Amino acid sequence: MRTWRRRRHTVRVRLTVLYGGMFLLSAAGLLVITNAIGLSGTRTSESAPAAVPPAGPAMPAATAHRIAALQAQLSDAQAAQSRQLLIASAVALAVMGLVAIVQGRVVAGRVLRPLRTITAATRRITADNLNERLAVPGPDDEVKDLADTIDGLLERLEDSFSAQRRFVADASHELRTPLATMRASLDVALAKPGPVPAQTSALAGRLRTELDQIDRLLEGLLSLARAQHASPAGRAPLALGDLAAEALDARAAAIAAKGLTVDSAGLTGGGAWTRGDGTLLARMVGNVIDNAVVHNDGGGWIRLAATSDGATAELVVETGGRVLDQEQVDRLAMPFQRLAADRTGSADGSGLGLSIVAAVATAHGGALRLRARPEGGLTVAIALPTAGAGVPA
Known part of the structure; x- marks a missing residue:
């Protein structure tokens, strides 16, 4: 500005x-x-x-x-x-x-x-109101010519965004249907009377694993598309601290399986109120927690804090681990970017988690910051505008 x-x-x-x-x-x-x-x-x-x-x-x-x-x-x-x-x-x-x-x-x-x-x-004019036009009145001069050119550009952008939204909706249906059919065919094949060969059972198990991975990838792509075109309508005040606490409770089994130590003292009292789409913000916070759990060392630790300075609500998630390269960390917010082979080979990730986090934060007027800790590990910080007056302290 x-x-x-x-x-x-x-x-x-x-x-x-x-x-x-x-x-x-x-x-x-x-x-x-x-x-x-x-x-x-x-x-x-x-x-x-x-x-x-x-x-x-x-x-x-x-x-x-x-x-x-x-x-x-x-x-x-x-x-x-x-x-x-x-x-x-x-x-x-x-x-x-x-x-x-x-x-x-x-x-x-x-x-x-x-x-x-x-x-x-x-x-x-944003991606959510591309139907608006400048419609500048006045004589047919250079200024009106410029305004008419911008109106033409907005019309082309509106058509492009509409086509993209239609594609996302159609892809959601068209891709899930054959996946469900394939999974049902596997179940039918294994449910036939008589002994099932061991090779068939092993092949069916591998196919189910791959189908689950495709489901997660498809869900991530659709979530990323929805986050990038999130509408500001229907947003409500939410506490980032409460969302993080709920995400930790939902992943308690995975945290216990890895023997992780969680320090959630910074989430006491909820705090860090912001305004946004509840589904998208819950997915954003959940992805950050998933990233901290899945890509953490066994017996490691996670530290969470939700703070607000009156203008910005911030959720910070820190994890320990090996020392990371900041240049590689900066690329993690891009789709399908991972740090190394151990992250690439993870069966629990699709490479879209932090991309969805960045898209949701941007759609809500915030930002995602990734920082490699000098002593090892990663700091993920999400800054969003506060909800304003009338929100519980």
């Missing part, structure tokens, strides 16, 4: 300087011509004493001297008048320069007003 305002004011200053500079140059040229004409007339008058006839019988010396004195006085008066004209011209030029700058700023503001209107309207 600050960058946009600085650029807008820079353009206005440039137009003001251009308008004021052109006016000053024109006024200065006009004053130079006027003063040049006045000075030429003064020089012509100063040459008059040379034409005074010498004193003689026809003109007494006193009269000639008087005439010369009058002409000298006239020359001095004309010189003083020229100086006054120059001073008055300089003062008038300064005053008109200030007037020109003020007028230039006003004119520049009026010229840029349609552009500011277009910019403000464009900033209000």
